[in-house]
Amino acid sequence: MPDELDSLNVFVAVAEHRSLRAAGDRLGVTGSAVSQSLRRLEDRLGVALIQRTTRSARLTDVGERLYAAVRPALDDVRSALTAIGEFSDAPRGRLRLYAGGAADGFLSGAVLASFLNAHPNIELDITVGDAAVDIVAGGFDAGIQLGEVIDRDMIAVPVSGDLRLVVVGTPAYVAQHGMPMHPRDLAAHACINWHPSSDAPPYRWEFTENGRDFSVAVRSRLLTTDGNMLLRMVREGVGLAMLFDFHVKDDLAQGSLVPMLQDYCTSFPGFYLHYPQKRQASAALRAFIDRLRVTRKAARKRKG
Numbered sequence: 001m002p003d004e005l006d007s008l009n010v011f012v013a014v015a016e017h018r019s020l021r022a023a024g025d026r027l028g029v030t031g032s033a034v035s036q037s038l039r040r041l042e043d044r045l046g047v048a049l050i051q052r053t054t055r056s057a058r059l060t061d062v063g064e065r066l067y068a069a070v071r072p073a074l075d076d077v078r079s080a081l082t083a084i085g086e087f088s089d090a091p092r093g094r095l096r097l098y099a100g101g102a103a104d105g106f107l108s109g110a111v112l113a114s115f116l117n118a119h120p121n122i123e124l125d126i127t128v129g130d131a132a133v134d135i136v137a138g139g140f141d142a143g144i145q146l147g148e149v150i151d152r153d154m155i156a157v158p159v160s161g162d163l164r165l166v167v168v169g170t171p172a173y174v175a176q177h178g179m180p181m182h183p184r185d186l187a188a189h190a191c192i193n194w195h196p197s198s199d200a201p202p203y204r205w206e207f208t209e210n211g212r213d214f215s216v217a218v219r220s221r222l223l224t225t226d227g228n229m230l231l232r233m234v235r236e237g238v239g240l241a242m243l244f245d246f247h248v249k250d251d252l253a254q255g256s257l258v259p260m261l262q263d264y265c266t267s268f269p270g271f272y273l274h275y276p277q278k279r280q281a282s283a284a285l286r287a288f289i290d291r292l293r294v295t296r297k298a299a300r301k302r303k304g
Helices: 002-017 020-027 031-045 061-085 101-105 109-118 171-177 183-188 227-235 249-254 283-303
Strands: 050-052 057-059 093-100 122-129 142-146 154-158 163-169 191-194 205-209 212-216 220-224 240-244 258-260 271-276
Touching: 002 020, 002 031, 002 050, 002 061, 020 031, 031 050, 057 061, 093 101, 093 283, 101 122, 101 142, 109 122, 109 283, 122 283, 154 283, 163 205, 171 258, 183 205, 183 212, 191 227, 220 227, 227 240, 271 283
Parallel strands: 093 122, 093 142, 191 220, 191 240
Antiparallel strands: 050 057, 142 271, 154 271, 163 240, 163 258, 205 212
16 A cells, blocks of 8 residues: 555656656656656556656546546645644654745745754755746645735745835946936846746836836846846846845945835835645644744844
């Protein structure tokens, strides 16, 4: 029975990722191990479940029927195991999180270190990215994203205060090209911009004027999927960038970057930790939420 459960877990991972390698990455095993597990399951059942190619994996009709039946059952098994784990003296096990790329500004090393030090039986597995991810299908216990992109059927716990995006550039750039006085003036400036993936459109810079929200399509001198590259390039004077204020607070304090269009840059709800309503939060996840709440409370006291 344990071997069959392991094989079914592998099968579900392949079904959701459509790739043996991606399923192996999720499960922490090699693609070869995934392939062998699938082959053993198919041999026991006497049917083909997955059609494999060098680049992808596709469910057969029988595989589709098995996935539809098995996935809810495995969720029930995981919930039962989580419930049993609640009787343990201390939170334990692996906690898998998916965090938006910008979340690293408040999910600092000190926060994670203090959590791990307080809970030696918990193993954190954090994936950071900007792609839209189904945390359930991806096998994550929870996600950390901006509130505006979280599905309404999720339980959402605020873990940061309001955030603000600011337009910045170096004093040298401003001296040479001038400072935009209104967002429409950005059309005359070189801008360093971001998009979540190579096939996604560039981010339209968002502003507010007289209570009305609007966005501007800027001319991208440099376009990247890497938020850290935005910061490096704006520091080099390549152009203007729109960044979270907490990412550039030291640069602004030192005067190495200059803020602009501040009257048009308003605050908005920040990051939330979210997980499905139908899934009971494990002891490890509850402990992590408690740690983030303590961190948020301390940050608010410092600002106050």
